[in-house]
Amino acid sequence: MWALSVVGMLAALFPAFLLIAPNRLLTGEAIRPQAWPLALAWLAIAVCTGLPARAARPVVTTLAWLAVCGLPLLAGLDARIALSEASAFSVRAQLGAGFWLMWLAAALLLLDRLRGLRVPTRTALWVAVLAVLVGCAWVGVFDALGLVREWRAQRAPFALATVEHLRLAAVTLVLALLVGAPLGWWVWRRRRSDGLLVGVLAFLQTVPSLALFALLIGPFAWLAHLWPALGSLGFGGTGAAPAVFALVLYALLPVVRYTVAGLDAVPSDAREAARGLGMSRAQLLWRVQLPLGWPVLLAGLRIVAVQTVGLAAVAALIGAGGLGRFVFLGIGQGAIDMVLLGTLAIIALALAIDFLFQGVLALTERAP
Amino acid sequence: MIEFEHVCKRFGDRMVIDDLSLRIDDGELFVLVGPSGSGKSTLLRMVNRLVPVDAGSVRVGGEDVRSLDVETLRRGIGYAIQSVGLFPHRTVAENIATVPRLLRWPEARIRERVDELIDLLRLDDPGIGTRYPSTLSGGQQQRVGVARALAARPRIVLMDEPFGALDPLTRESLQASLKAIQRDTGTTILFVTHDLDEAFGLADRVGLMLGGRLVQVGTPLDLLRHPVDERVSDFVGGTRARLRELAVRRVRDSMRAGEHADGEPLDADATLQDALGAMLAQGRERLPVHEQGRAVGAIVLGDLVARGA
């Protein structure tokens, strides 16, 4: 844990806390307004971590919690000060590597420290962090940051991109489930011949996403050419259709694997008893296999969902829309805030979906 | 009533059941006994069509099992296996209610029946109906399994080594329960085991299977006294057969009516094994026999030995 504090200390002193750039396209000048106080704070944390005294532990936890809430606040305020002294409206205050490293270190430290507490306390503290940050955002503390200004300037496209991204992921999941679950069932029934199907799917998994997306454009464009009516469904070459197709292909292997694992979750003697007592295959599926196998499949879907959100970001390169568009457009323009906006949104989306699935899993967990 | 007529079953190039014919009467507790691999489980599972017959026919209540809808057939036959196979995601009550639910019994009737069975199988823990199988002991799980098999009041119950995985005390207790239930309900039970003592203790009639063939059918005493050939006599224990007999025969059949003796009385229903044990414990060669509290005779050690033939 002292390693994190050392990282924090160095991050306070050396990399930029904020970067003040003349406009959104150029890299800014580094500023570190609170370098020394922050470094000393990290030193304090490092020292307290090393102390065996029991009183030191809550100190570290408190400091970490304050850091997680406080660093963004500090950044927001510093940005506001820097901008008020600036001459042009176009001046941007960007979050520097120093900020990110410190914030990440603080978050990891807090995560570790909270591990010792019970779940309700833990959840409460994290919710408190979220509440503080959201509250401050509402009040406008972060408004001076380039990130927020970028978002303000692009609110509508951003919202659209988020919806597109979610839609890509949702459609993929549904299709992958519709195709993959029956496939998984079929593979499970015929244990011997599963090698070929699984082999093909595994083969697809190794193909780099960009390559697969790009390769599918041609066939889909050709299809749209043959049946123009498909164009209305988004089949027009570049766009959502080839992306969804590829995303579903990537999702199929995990879905098949987890379906098989879910079906395996039913003990074979329970199956024999069920059949012996007179359950039809359909009843066996509905009443025994599905309830017992569902949690396993759900756990797999969680992984697939997160993977899909990540892959969908690449799909922006073939014109499928989504938050990846912000990322790549920003890279193209050199507008770091735009890149960050897209990236953070994608990460937040992935994390949110992960937590959502974890929650659903916890809720549907019946007694074993 | 269950009838097997020239039934054959082959797995690969092995003849697992070889031209087997057998008739089991209504209300009988018939035990199929034999070493592992003798085909007894396979034969059992032909009754509820879990194993298809290669040749010959199996008839239940006069009708060929193949002519009936398989699910209807199975719902009318109770089925209990060694590994129990309870549904881990369902409570004890829900497990027991499996077949009644399939048969769409009214809820009230199901609840009543479940409570009845919990009592019958002596699942004494209060609130056990709402517990999950993983919280039960092996013996309790098997009791739930038997309850589940009996739930819809089937006329026939198939049991495949149901008590094999249990400790001797639990096994004895379950055997007694089963015998009592069968006596009260008059259900036909086809029971498979490789444990000779269990077979002889439970059965009205026994069928010894060796290598896919039915070698001898009869009461336990028949097999002990009149084994058909050497294989049977080897299986029932050769010289130990006499000791086995003691566990099967009752005091009332071997006592001297009207005679007196000193010592702690034996119940007329007790087995000769109990009698011998009591004699050894008390150091006497004669013990009084009582029936419902009244003295009815005496049992003499010399008679037991003399009956040797």
Added chain:
Amino acid sequence: MHRLHAEGASRWRSALPPLVLALLLVVLPHSATWFHSAWPALSHPLYARTSFLALTGAHLFLVVLATTLSVAIGLGLGVLATRPAGRSLLPTVRAVAVIGQTVPPVAVLAIAVPLLGFGAAPTLLALVLYGVLPVLGQTVAGLENVPPAALHAADGMGYGRWRRLVEVELPLAAGPIMAGVRLSAIVGVGTATIGSAVGATTLGAPIVEGLVGNNPAYVLQGALLVGALALTVDAVLGAVQRRLPTQR
């Protein structure tokens, strides 16, 4: 009999991708006429800015370098986290590994750009950062699943901690670790492809350029090559994985 047959089949299967890759590298530079006949409207049917061989080499170099670094870091951290001294690090390491899997490779790439500018540098950073995670996760899992009996035996025989690590724990954990390395490399090939969007010279370049300039021929050439490369890497590492001493 059957086992031998299966082994022969898998050997054949793992030799196929490198052969296909080699074939493509030989054939593609001379296939201009074929692409032209498929897409007559294109003025530049064959990607010629850099040779395919150079692109493949650069791509492979990036992946090999990144994977080596990832393995060094991931293995090192993983070993540290499973030592008694580093026990306190373990839950954090696990948390990082889990959270890291949620973050897509694109994001890491995008974050690297502001730090290091354009070109191969951010791509390498992204590859290393993202590549550490599978290796780290698998190293920890593999080391934790070493049968305790083997460890007791080693201690009993007088192995020092270091020797025990090198001669008992790592060999027994080699299977899962290798699986992590393999995954890391495959994801690396994919991420390096996207790296072309930030200026790295890899096989993604023809794809990106083809997408931007509406040139399906470029796209196809890049995609075929990178696909073959990915399968080759997977086949080679898979063969290595199969040759590892199997446990149990």
